[in-house]
Amino acid sequence: MIGRRLAFASVFICLLSPFLILFVRFPTWSPPPASELAAVFGFTALQAALSALASVLIGSIGALGLMAYPGRAWPRMVALAPNAVPALLVILAAMNVWPGIRGLAGIVFAHVLLNAGLVAVSVAALLATRVAGLADLAYIEGATRRSFLARGALPLISGDLARLFLFVFALCFSSFAVPLVIGGSRATTVEVLIYEQIRVAPDWSAALAVAALQTLAILALSLLAGGTARSPIGAARGSPLLEWRPGVAFALAPAAIVVAGLVVRLPQGLAQGLGPGGPWPGFGGELPRLLAGSAFTATLSGILCMAGLVLIAFARPRGWGRRFLLGFVAPSSALTGFALLLLWRDTGWASLVKIAVGITLISLPAFHRLRWDGALDALSGQVAVARALGASEPRIFARVMMPQLWGTCAFLGGLSAFWAWGDFALSAVVGERALTLAMLAHGLLGSYRLGLATLVVCAVLIGGSLNFALFWGVGRVFGSRAQT
């Protein structure tokens, strides 16, 4: 029991550490002028509201399309892909398909690319679980699709749609990577303001004040949104009134745009990077260092993420501990990076360690909420039996739980590594120069060298995929060993 409490305490402290570091190191705050704050918060809320509204509208139409493919996983996986890959890919694709993309419209466009598929899959799951039975009945009684959707389905799921809107609003409100690259000078969001106060101004006490206000806003939003958002992939069941085959185009369009955005610019990138003027003009010598930096950061992030998940599994939190983990809102990239920056100043490998730690701190609560808590919950009956049979906590953990959890644990560790390959937002706060391939891509995006950026992003994608596969393989080996 003491071991479990210690495990939970260590997870608890780690998750809160960015806040603790900031409050300990910076006891005084001095916020920027109220007019500037109001303008920035207003713009952040506006872009988040428009992004969430467009995502929910497009995603809801896409959901009707997904409902036409009940029991098939691939349309749902494709729809979710833009949300699962690093934001860098989506941003670059948006810039490639929409030359000159900037400002509010650009931010909303990129956010819709990121979130519409997720909304489509979530709404499809809602329709399948909450509405499909009623739809069958209405179909037999002769209702039309339009009348049933308007008078049957919509009133039934309007509350859930509102929560989904707030969930996407919160994601866009705390989005950093998209406004940092696409926003431009007249489209500053709260996250970008924090970044500017740290890296450009620099006024760290103002950054802290803005970060504290933003944290309160996100906390309030997450409470309004109802806290938990679980993995939306589930067995979908169709119903004639809920199916509209053409709608699938809305669900899959974001993924198609991302792929098209990369493919369309890749030949130019290959010509620039590997052509007669190459290889990699201007930064060829840096590539091995950046590649090693990316691989190191990503692998460490995956390992740390797995360690965190294993600790949570050992702690098996219940009551308020479980509620804390499910409701905990991870600090934003800028705030996490800022806290890690305050630990010590450096430019080398220690910065990479900080980036890996930061990515873990941000991704762990989301992974727990989306998959890990459910995986632990599914074992609760077996754990109860094992306890009643007299098994000790370490025995239950080692012989009942972990053999069944290694696969999921390694999958999530691999996902964390994949995201770490593509992270440039948190890295930009922590690192003072380019340390990874993603940071190099960020620099190239800033100078509008989109061809080379596409080439680097493809390398990021390949590296991330290999790293993910490595974790997945290790998980399978661990799992099968633990079972024999």
Added chain:
Amino acid sequence: MSLVRGLKHDYGDFKLDVPEWEILDRGVTALWGPSGSGKTSVFRFLIGLEACRGFSWDFKGEDLARLPVPARRLGVVFQSLELFPHMTARENIAFAADARGIAAGEARARLAELSLLLDLDQALDRRATLLSGGERQRVALARAVIGKPRILLLDEPFSALDVDRRAEARKLVERVIEAERIPAVLITHDRGDLDALAVKVTEIREGRIV
């Protein structure tokens, strides 16, 4: 006879109130009631998944309610059986023997004995996920009793079986209880279980013993 006292808990929309309940030292004591009557809540308190102040369970002079869950030494079969899916039938049963600290030689002998009693020979080396419904239930039963528990607790153990299999399963449970000479508590909503197994029946409705 063991005596359960002071089992009271307020769930907000439901109150459990069992001031006193006697469990026989031999044979099956059944707790019977409709769905939502509080049977499973009583089961959870007995095995220690939930706790409440004032609850005591006097078993031969020892208060089991004060003991940590593993030290209560109970055999448990859940409605969902909860076999460990990554283990074979043999490993499932051996897990319980290990957990109770039974020496390897004795555990092997017990396994052979139970395997004969429950006709498990053909199933022992198959993964839990590959067992039939009846085999899964027999494995769950063997796992529950291999550690020589004080009491065997059965929560709706036959509800997942079809009608034909139930009669057979009830006979198996009866055979195990007789062979192992352990008292059992059966939680059920099925009158057929009472007719086939129960020596004593207690009815529960809306959280209260009737």
